[in-house]
Amino acid sequence: MKINLTSVFVDDQDKALRFYTDVLGFLKKHEVPLGEARWLTVVSPEDPDGTELLLEPDGHPAVKPYKEALVKDGIPAAAFDVDDVRAEFDRLSALGVRFTQEPLPMGPVTTAVLDDTCGNLIQIMHSE
Template identity: 85%
Template sequence: MRIHLTGVFVDDQEKALRFYTDVLGFVKKTEVPVGTDRWLTVVSPEDPDGIELLLEPDGHPAVKPYKEALVADGIPATAFAVEDVHAEFRRLRELGVRFTQEPLEMGPVTTAVLDDTCGNLIQIEHTA
């Protein structure tokens, strides 16, 4: 068994697609109309057949309070691995990304937390 798909709830799929591709650097993998929404996934360009990230609409009534509670408590919705947290932090900050946590070294792990503009906090991390 392996992880094939994971997702984040987003408040606007088009805005999310632009952020996750144009800013974070993922590439669109799948786009299938589903009613008024889309089955919309992105993948790492380094692993196009790897784990897909579903940009899932947050229309269900339980989702918005859940997302708001996570953000209020500073809890990331998910985490992405990067080679160099400090370099990625600088690159993303230059693109206007807002961080809620600057790079923080905790033993062998370095993390930073950003706002994805779609209602989520996202952690970037590197383990030495």
């Protein structure tokens, strides 16, 4: 068994696609119209046939309070592995990305947390 698909709830699929591709560097994998929304996934350029991230509309009534509670408590909705958290923090900060947690070493792991502009906190991390 392996993870094929995971998702983050986004408040605007177009804005999310721009952020996740143009800023974070993911590649668009699928875009299938589904009424007002789309089945919209992105993948890592390092593993284009790997796990897909669904940029899922947050229209369900339970989603917005859930997302707001996570953000209020500083809990990331997802975590992405990077080669060097400090370098990625510097690159993304230069692009105007807002971080809620600067790089923080925690034993063998370093993490940072960013705002994805779509209502989520995202953790980036690497292991020593």
